[in-house]
Every structure is written in structure tokens, then in C-alpha cells.
Amino acid sequence: MLLARCAFIMDWCEEMEKIKIYHKELMIFCLSILLHVLVMGIAFLAYRAQNPDAGYVLIWERMTTAGDAPHYLFLAEEGYQSFGEKENLIVFYPLYPVMIRILARLFLFQNYELAGIIISQISTGAAAIFLYKLLRLDYNEEPSAEAVFLFLTYPFMMFTMGVFTEGIFLALTIAALYFIRKHAWVKVGILGMMASLCRMQGILLFVPAVYELIVMLAGKRSDWKKFLNKRQWMLTIMPVGFLAYLMLNFIKQGDCFSFMKHQSAPPWYQSIQWINANLTKDYGMAMEYRELGYFIYWVQILLFFIAVFALLYGIHKKVRSSVIVYGGIYTCFCYLSGWLISGARYMLGCVPLFIIYAAIENKMARKIILTINAALCMLYTILFLQGQAIM
Numbered sequence: 001m002l003l004a005r006c007a008f009i010m011d012w013c014e015e016m017e018k019i020k021i022y023h024k025e026l027m028i029f030c031l032s033i034l035l036h037v038l039v040m041g042i043a044f045l046a047y048r049a050q051n052p053d054a055g056y057v058l059i060w061e062r063m064t065t066a067g068d069a070p071h072y073l074f075l076a077e078e079g080y081q082s083f084g085e086k087e088n089l090i091v092f093y094p095l096y097p098v099m100i101r102i103l104a105r106l107f108l109f110q111n112y113e114l115a116g117i118i119i120s121q122i123s124t125g126a127a128a129i130f131l132y133k134l135l136r137l138d139y140n141e142e143p144s145a146e147a148v149f150l151f152l153t154y155p156f157m158m159f160t161m162g163v164f165t166e167g168i169f170l171a172l173t174i175a176a177l178y179f180i181r182k183h184a185w186v187k188v189g190i191l192g193m194m195a196s197l198c199r200m201q202g203i204l205l206f207v208p209a210v211y212e213l214i215v216m217l218a219g220k221r222s223d224w225k226k227f228l229n230k231r232q233w234m235l236t237i238m239p240v241g242f243l244a245y246l247m248l249n250f251i252k253q254g255d256c257f258s259f260m261k262h263q264s265a266p267p268w269y270q271s272i273q274w275i276n277a278n279l280t281k282d283y284g285m286a287m288e289y290r291e292l293g294y295f296i297y298w299v300q301i302l303l304f305f306i307a308v309f310a311l312l313y314g315i316h317k318k319v320r321s322s323v324i325v326y327g328g329i330y331t332c333f334c335y336l337s338g339w340l341i342s343g344a345r346y347m348l349g350c351v352p353l354f355i356i357y358a359a360i361e362n363k364m365a366r367k368i369i370l371t372i373n374a375a376l377c378m379l380y381t382i383l384f385l386q387g388q389a390i391m
Contacts, residue, residue, distance in 0.1 A: 028132055028148065029125035035152045036121065036161050043381035062385055063162030064113040068092065072163050076100035076112050080252045088262040090252060093245055095198040096165045116163035123167035124160040128152060130174040131351070135358050137181055138320065143358040146366055151354045155376040156345045158384050166348060169198050174351055176205050180212050180322065189234030197241030201349060204333060206238045208326040215322070271338035278335055279304065295389045300335075300343035307331045307350060314356040327352030342391045 040059055048054045064073065071089050075097035081087045096119070104115035128148050135144035159166040176191040188209050195202030213232060246256040255261070263270040273281075282301050286293030311327050327350055334346045347353070360366050384390040 025129045025132075028129050031148075032125040032128045032152055033121060035149075036124070036157075039153070039157070039377060039381055040161065043378060043385055046378075046382050047385045058385060060113075062158075062387075063117060066162065066384070066387075067159075067164065067391060069116070069163035072097050072100065072116060072165070073112050076104065076116070077110075080248065082252050087253065088265070090249055091259045091262050091268065093165075093198055093200070093202075094248060095194060095241070096168055099168065100163075113163065117161070120160060120162060120164065120167035123171040124152075127160075127167065127170040127174045130171070130178045131354065134174060134178040134181065135355060137178075138355075139358040143360070143366065146370060147354045147358040150357055150370055150373055153370075153374045153377040154348050155373065155380045156348055156390070157377055158381050158390070159345050159348070165199055166345070169195065169202065169349060170351075172198060172202065173205065173349060177208065177323075177326070177351060180205075180209050181320075183212070183216060185209075185213070185231045186234045189237045192235070192238030193241040195241065196239060197244060200242075201330060201333060201346070203239055203242045204326065204329055206235070207329055208322040209235050209238065211325050212322045269339040272336050273338040275304075275332065275335045278338060278340060281338075282340070292389055295383065296341050296344075296391065300340060303344055303347050304331070304335055307347065307353060310353050310356045314352065314359060317356070317359040319352070319356055319359050323352045323355050327356075345391060 044054075044056065044059055047058075063069070071092055074086065075089055075092060075094070078086075080090055080094075096116075099119055100112055100115045103119060104110050104112045108115050108118075128151065131151055132144055132148050135147050139147075160170065161167075172191050172195040176188055176195060179185075179187040179191065188205075192202070192205045192209060195205055213235065245259075249258040250256045252258075262268070279301055282297040286297035286301070289297075307327070308331070311324055311331070314324050314327070330350050330352075331347070334340070334343060334350075337343075340346075357366065357369065360369075380390055
């Protein structure tokens with residue numbers, strides 16, 4: 001009888017612990033939504049102070065018509081085209097528009113705009129939860145919570161709110177990084193496959209996954225073969241998402257690499273160039289187009305050097321090597337783009353920067369970074385509502 005009661009108490013304690021964990025995750029999710037509403041609301045009030053006739057519909061319009069949002073909505077509604085004016089939209093990966101299409105048609109009476117926003121909001125909340133779980137594997141509560149706040153108030157966070165791929169890509173990426181740390185290889189394979197079907201950078205998750213596996217097996221030394229099992233082979237499905245995208249190109253336009261032809265043409269002008277050449281080009285553009293420099297070019301240049309410094313600092317602080325490897329390869333991949341105008345937005349996906357922030361021991365330094373970050377978040381959100389070149 002006594003043993004039965006003890007077992008009951010232990011089970012009850014375990015259940016209560018699970019409830020506490022779920023409660024914290026729910027709090028983080030709600031915080032992400034609340035911060036979105038708060039930042040966008042304050043930015044709108046600041047905008048309306050100069051434009052009294054502006055209505056709240058402006059927020060909806062910017063979330064659904066800015067940047068690439070109309071392209072994703074077209075793909076969700078009409079699908080990819082084999083020829084014609086819209087055939088170049090093959091450059092956009094299919095996961096996000098397919099998710100919009102399914103949600104809109106099954107549950108939202110074909111309201112594609114609302115479907116896109118819901119997916120982005122839920123995904124960003126999930127990304128924040130997994131970021132917190134990832135941080136808590138190595139760091140205490142305070143720096144972990146601050147790092148999540150830093151993530152949610154990134155100056156270009158408005159792209160996690162509207163019809164853009166940032167939300168879903170971040171959720172898949174951060175969840176994959178978390179399960180890489182947990183050595184849950186089946187989940188890593190599935191998440192990596194979905195990420196590589198979402199954006200080109202998604203395939204980069206294969207690198208930290210394999211790196212972490214090699215480190216794990218190396219630690220087993222002579223017994224490593226005993227720890228290599230079928231689950232770890234699931235990592236090989238990570239590039240399948242990208243291969244499926246190539247097949248989509250072939251089916252629709254007869255060429256697996258049709259997207260590259262369209263990327264190099266107007267309006268994207270994309271090519272691959274050395275990072276130093278791209279930074280030099282950004283500097284020249286910043287000097288020639290002074291106003292755009294503050295929105296695009298100077299920001300990209302500054303972020304590159306911040307990322308390099310942060311990664312070196314992360315090495316000094318002995319941040320997990322797989323995190324550093326991913327941060328390095330992700331940054332280099334983004335800055336190899338020969339016509340980079342969304343570098344600041346892409347660097348939101350450089351998750352290691354937020355992990356390295358948590359490694360900063362000086363509380364004052366962390367507070368200063370948080371304050372500057374939040375102020376810039378508010379500034380760029382206002383500029384975004386104004387219709388400035390925030391890309």
C-alpha cells in the first residue's frame with residue numbers, strides 16, 4: 001500500500017512538472033503574439049500622428065501587399081505557371097504557399113491573406129518556444145528569456161507577422177536545431193526536409209546535423225558502430241525537400257534549374273559573388289543612394305561584421321561548435337548573394353546570434369543590446385508602415 005501511494009505521488013509530481021513546462025511554453029507563445037500587437041500598434045500610432053487619416057486597415061495592407069507577399073498569395077491561389085508573366089514565380093519555394101492554400105480552402109472560406117498571417121503568427125510563436133528550449137539546454141533562465149525577447153524584437157521582426165516565409169522557416173530551423181542537440185534524428189530529418197522545401201537556406205541544416213552526429217560518434221571511439229542505427233540515416237532525407245523543388249521546376253518548366261534563370265533576370269538580378277565584392281558593392285550603393293543606405297546597405301554591412309564578431313566571441317565563450325558552424329555557413333551563404341537587398345531580414349534566420357547573446361555574462365552589456373534592439377525594432381516598424389524600402 002505504501003509503495004502504491006509513493007508511486008502515485010511520483011506520477012502526480014511528474015504530471016505537475018509537465019503542466020508547468022506547458023504553462024511556460026504557452027506564456028512564451030502568448031508573449032510572441034502580444035509583442036507583435038504591441039510593437040505594430042505603437043508604430044501605427046506614431047505613423048498616424050503624422051497621417052491622421054490613416055486607418056488600421058493600413059497594417060493589414062502592408063502585411064499582405066509588401067514585398068513578396070502578393071507572390072506567395074498568387075501561388076497559393078493559382079499555383080505555379082509553366083509560361084507567361086508569372087512563370088518567374090517558380091523562384092519561390094512551395095511549402096509556404098501550399099500551407100496557405102490548404103488552410104484557406106479547408107477552414108477559412110478561401111481567405112488566403114488571413115491564412116498566410118495565421119501561419120506566420122503561429123509559426124513565430126512555435127519558433128520562440130523552441131528557441132527557449134534550445135537555450136535552456138546550456139544557459140540559465142534569465143539570459144535565455146532575454147535572448148527570446150531579443151529574437152522577438154529583432155528590428156525586422158515585422159516579416160514574421162505578415163505573408164512572408166520568415167515565421168515558418170524560423171519555426172522549422174529552430175526546432176531542427178533543438179532536436180539536433182537532443183539527437184532526435186528522425187525529427188531532425190523531417191524538419192530539415194521541410195525547411196529545404198521552404199527556403200534555399202533550409203538545406204544548410206544538414207551541416208550542423210551531420211557535424212553533431214560525427215561529434216557524437218567520435219565520442220564513442222571504437223564502439224561508434226554500435227550507436228549508428230537506422231534513425232540516424234533519416235538525416236539523408238533532409239535534402240529531399242530541395243530535390244522535390246527541383247522536380248517541381250522540371251515538371252512546370254522542363255528544367256530542374258529553371259529558378260536560377262529567373263533569379264538572374266529582372267527584378268531579382270541574383271548571382272553568386274565573393275563576399276568582399278558584395279560588401280564593396282553595398283558600400284558603393286550606400287554612398288550613391290544615401291537614403292536607401294540607412295534602410296538597406298549600411299544595415300547589411302554592419303550586420304555582417306556584427307555576425308563575424310559574435311561568432312568569434314561565441315568560439316571564445318565555448319558555445320557549442322555545431323551552433324558556430326551553422327552560424328558561419330548561414331552568414332556566408334546569405335552574403336554570397338550578388339544582389340543582396342534583404343540581408344537584414346535574412347539574418348533573422350541566423351539563430352546562433354541569439355544563442356551567443358545568452359553566453360554574454362555581463363548583464364549591463366545584455367541590457368544595452370536589448371534596449372538598442374528594441375528601439376531599432378520600433379523605428380524600422382514605423383518605416384515599414386510608411387512604405388519605406390524595408391525589405
